[in-house]
Amino acid sequence: MSEILSVKPTALRVERSTFSPLFTLGGVIAVAAFFTLAPWILAASWVSILSNFFILVIMATMWNLLAGYAGMVSIGQQGFVGLGAYATLYLALKGMNPFVAIPFAALICGVIAIPITFLLLRLRGGYFSVATWVVADSAMLLILSVAYLGGGTGKYMPGLLSLSPTTLNHDVYLATWFGALVVLVGTYLLLRSRVGLLLSSMRDNEIAARSAGAKVTTTRRMIYVVAAIGCGVAGAVLAVSQPFVQPGNEFQLQFAAEMLFTSMIGGLGTIEGPILGSIIFFTLQQSLQNWGAWYLIIFGSLAVVVAIWQPRGLWGAIRDRFHVELLPVGYRVKEPRA
Amino acid sequence: MSLLQLEGISKRFGRVVVADEISFQLEPGTSLGIIGPNGAGKSSMFGLISGDLKPDAGTIRFNGTELLGVKASSRCRMGIGRTYQIPxxxxxxxxxxxxxxxxxxxxxxxxxxxxxxxxxxxxxxxxxxxxxxxxxxxxxxxxxxxxxxxxxxxRPRLLLLDEIAGGLTDPEVLGLTEVIKDLQSSGIAIIWIEHVVRALLSTVSRLLCLANGTVIADGDPHEVLASEAVRAVYLGGKIINEAPLS
Known part of the structure; x- marks a missing residue:
């Protein structure tokens, strides 16, 4: 960096949100308090539905970060869900409390993701997508061959049998909720930071971003690792919630479909979109579950309708119509004092 | 030490030669205007300096550092700022x-x-x-x-301007040259590719003419414009409007 230009400090006032941050903070705290106390407020059936909901929110948020913000359309994130589940199982088999193992399992996923990026980031577009799927399937095949982790039949997560069903249900719920909270707050803070602006610029014009000094590939690598960690959290909490860990359950391609569906319906490239998408997905799933195959047909039709008429997703439509942002990340210059 | 030094830079796309052993230097804080007919290799040269393109042969040094293998983003961080012809x-x-x-x-x-x-x-x-x-x-x-x-x-030490006055009205161009003069006075070195020669003449002290990927003239702006080689490239006619901007 040169020191030729002497920059006059302007006492510039730059605002980060369109309305009071206190209002946002208050809203977040109220929502957080409600969900933390939910097991004592809501019926047990609702509590386990919410657990699954939060797992989906984590996966959708991570997929949106990857595809919606960093332009990496992965259909292999179920690989990291599976690895997160199995890392938890492994640590639990080694004697660690499964709940304590969750963050460690997520970190293991992040570490595994680093070398993979050197392979994947050489590829673009559709080739990248296919390669992510190959990576996910290879990970599953690798796990299948490890007898210690139960091979193809799977294994019970140890360390949970001593808990009563009610306590286990509560603990699982709290794990999924805190997992979702950490992932959401982390994603929001990341997107509010320099990285958020960097990702938005890369999404708009990659070449211009590079010539303005942006390290595009390094940024993609970082986001891929973050998404692997996030999906690892989802896999880890999924494993303790089941708690029978089996390759066919943890490495489901359906996870990739659900992440894609929820992000797209809700609005790609917005923080709010995947959350809204997950709400829609769960509402539909709960109300259509007795319709058999019809519910998949309705999901598919909805995705097609949104893709054609509302490509920016539901939250995109709301934002364009009402100019609202619940979680603002932009910058607004307020009149500078000369 | 020169701020920027190109030595024998060559680049071709298939049979099209955009740079054929181009060499020149630029001292810190000075300004260079670049003219040349369409397809002469002007924008490609910016691409080679900023790192968007890789040369087939030759070396580019910035501030003494060899730029071979240095990414566009790193070159920017070293102090090479650029604009694009199409914003x-x-x-x-x-x-x-x-x-x-x-x-x-x-x-x-x-x-x-x-x-x-x-x-x-x-x-x-x-x-x-x-x-x-x-x-x-x-x-x-x-x-x-x-x-x-x-x-x-x-915060560049070298600014590459690619036809930043193209498509603008005279008053707009005049406003832009004022901005550029202000940048020059703060010590930023500038290389400016421009078809609006009048804008160049009011700002740069040196002019370089490219044609078919080679430097055909380099020096005092008025001498370069008057030279036979440059006249020949522009079909001999007085196509270049040298009248000062009003």
Whole structure:
């Protein structure tokens, strides 16, 4: 960096949100308090539905970060869900409390993701997508061959049998909720930071971003690792919630479909979109579950309708119509004092 | 030591030669205008300096450092700022955010310092009034100015301007040359590719003419324009309008 230009400090006032941050903070705290106390407020059936909901929110948020913000359309994130589940199982088999193992399992996923990026980031577009799927399937095949982790039949997560069903249900719920909270707050803070602006610029014009000094590939690598960690959290909490860990359950391609569906319906490239998408997905799933195959047909039709008429997703439509942002990340210059 | 030094730079796309053993130097804080017919290899040369293109042969040194294998983003961080002939704004970001990205990445500025660097670049280019406008809604003049603001917010030692006056009206060009003179006076070295020769003549002290990827003239602007080689390239006619801008 040169020191030729002497920059006059302007006492510039730059605002980060369109309305009071206190209002946002208050809203977040109220929502957080409600969900933390939910097991004592809501019926047990609702509590386990919410657990699954939060797992989906984590996966959708991570997929949106990857595809919606960093332009990496992965259909292999179920690989990291599976690895997160199995890392938890492994640590639990080694004697660690499964709940304590969750963050460690997520970190293991992040570490595994680093070398993979050197392979994947050489590829673009559709080739990248296919390669992510190959990576996910290879990970599953690798796990299948490890007898210690139960091979193809799977294994019970140890360390949970001593808990009563009610306590286990509560603990699982709290794990999924805190997992979702950490992932959401982390994603929001990341997107509010320099990285958020960097990702938005890369999404708009990659070449211009590079010539303005942006390290595009390094940024993609970082986001891929973050998404692997996030999906690892989802896999880890999924494993303790089941708690029978089996390759066919943890490495489901359906996870990739659900992440894609929820992000797209809700609005790609917005923080709010995947959350809204997950709400829609769960509402539909709960109300259509007795319709058999019809519910998949309705999901598919909805995705097609949104893709054609509302490509920016539901939250995109709301934002364009009402100019609202619940979680603002932009910058607004307020009149500078000369 | 020269700020920028090109030695025997060659680049071809298939059978099209865009650079054929180009060599020249630029001293710190000086300005160089580049003219040449369409397809002469002017923009490609910027691509080679900024790192968007890789040369087939030759070396480029910036501030003494060999640039071979240095990525475009790193070259920007070393102090090479560039604009594009067709403006490349981040359309979904505001004008301020466009400059802020450059300040945070190119100039490695942090926190409120990055706000100051970005806003200073907007003020120098007359874009401060439009700070909160989405870049996608800007007209041509403002897009060109935004290119300049963004390059400036990377705090360059060398600024590469690619036809930044192209397509603008005379008063607009005049305003832009004032901005560029201000940048020159603050010590930034400038290489300016331009078809609007009058704009160049009012700002640069040296002119270089490219044709078919080779340097056919380099030196005092008026001498270069008067030279036989340059006249021949421009079909012998007095196509270049040298009358001063009013």
């Amino acid at each position: 490349q704004p981040f359309e979904h970001l505001t004008v301020f955010e466009n400059a802020l990205l450059a300040a945070q990445q190119g100039a490695r500025a942090r926190g409120t310092e990055s706000y100051d660097v970005a806003y200073d670049a907007l003020r120098r280019t007359g874009m401060d009034e439009l700070a909160n406008r989405p870049a996608g809604s800007l007209g041509l003049l403002h897009r060109k100015r935004l290119e300049l603001s963004r390059a400036l917010a990377t």
